Amino acid sequence: MKIGVPKEIKNNESRVGMTPAGVLELTRAGHEVSIQSGAGDGSGFFDEDYRKAGARILGTIEEIYRESQMIVKVKEPLPEEYPMIRENQVVFTYFHFASNETLTQAMIDSGAICIAYETVEDPDGSLPLLTPMSEVAGRMAIQQGARYLEKPVKGRGVLLGGVPGVAPGKVLVLGAGTVGIQAAKMAAGLGAHVTILDVNMKRLRYVxxxxxxxVVTEFSNEYNIRRHIKTHDLIIGGVLLKGAKAPNLITRDMLKEMRPGTVMVDVAVDQGGCMETTHPTTHEDPVYIIDDVVHYAVANMPGAVPHTSTVALTNVTLPYILRIANKGWEKACLEDDGLRKGLNIAGGEVLYKEIAATFATAV
Structure with a gap:
């Protein structure tokens, strides 16, 4: 199969869809891999590294799309890429369709085969291709939150770990999934007091x-959320509904109950956000303030640490890429229930019920 890896064009997105190690495995299996020149520079993987692994280097993104049967990316295609995607071409990437109707319609119109990393499942229901980026984002949420708690950037002026004689900062984590647990781990490591909320008692027992x-656990409900936002300095939103839009757990009126300079980091923003007042931002302009509350809502947080993120992503995507390349997407999905759950749109039809429900599209 002819596999193409374009350079990401999203603002400050320095990750790349495949490492040279991944290229080597695919070329050894008899597949042809084309990398857009410079695609891996931001992650520390250069054209010569890819050449040595057996890849062809193509100069433009148009060539990559034109000559490839399967496109392997990191982030969803942007409008500039829509016209390049063609019927029956496999696009394997993070899509997050439920938060983007324009993208959903564009992929329906293209007739492409859209397999989304974020809805591929393991037999136990876990999300193997989302997990490593959730791990990165959860840990980064604390790094960024700690930074924006500083007074020069309009935060409360609180050091999360405190110092002798001064109480540590307080972190509220919404969701005890991968993001929440990694965020709690990092915050606890700094010495902060952490409260983690979830509706899943098994997860809370594990935490x-x-x-x-x-690190203390409580059941998540509106009453407890409203009680804690009054006293916590940093709020992390890490709620996920598979393939669907995230619920708004922090509503606009709640901001008035927070102390000025409170920081909210919405890791769920690429799935629509779990805070009513968040909207996607970029690494170039990551925060904004509403009612004296600092909002950090970068939709591609792991893009700030692209080397770590690219290696972590290729570790988990490569077996699936090989499966699709070796067998073709139809047979690969037929034989693998977990991969089939990643099949969101194919041949102009929405195949994932949560996306169909979000936009009232017939499945």
Whole structure:
């Protein structure tokens, strides 16, 4: 199969869809891999690295799309890419369709085969291709939140870990999934007091078992959320509904109950956000303030640490890429229930029910 890896064009997105190690595995399996020149520069992988691994280097993104049967990316195609995507071409990437009706319609119109990393499942229901980026984003949420708590950037002026004689900062984590647990781990490591909320008691029991005593768990409901936002300095939103738009757990009126300089980091923003007042921002302009509350809502947080993120992503996507390349997308999806759940749109039809429900599209 002819596989193409374009350079990402999203604002400050320095990740790339495949490492040279991934290219080597694919070329050894008899496949042809084309990399757009400079695609890996931001992640520390250069054209010569890819050439040595057996890749062809093409000069433009148009060539990559034109000559490839399967496109392997990191982020969703942007409007400039829509006309390049053609019927029956496989596009394997993060799509997050439920938060983007324009993208959904464009992919329906293209007739392409859209397989979304974020809805591929393991037999236990976990999301193997979303997990590593959720791990990165959860850890980064604390790094960024700690930074924006500083007074020069309009935060409360709180050091999360405190110092002797001064109480540590307080972190509220919404969701005890991968993002939430990684965020709690990082915040706890800094010495912050952490409260993590979830509706899944099994997850809360797990957190309670593995986290230190200054990480406490509570059941998530509006009453508890409203109680805690009044006293916590940093709020992390890490709620996920598979393939669907995230629920708004922090509503606009709640901002009035927070202390000035409170920081909210909405890691769920690429799925529509779990905070009513968040909208996607970029690494170039990551924050904005509403009612004296600092909002950080970068939709591609792991793009700020592209080397780590690219290696972590290729580790998990490569087996699926090989499967699709070796067998073709139809047979690969037929034989693998988990991969089939990643099949969101094919031949002009929406095949994932949560996306169809979001836009009232017939499945």
């Amino acid at each position: 309670n078992d593995v986290m230190p005593s200054h």
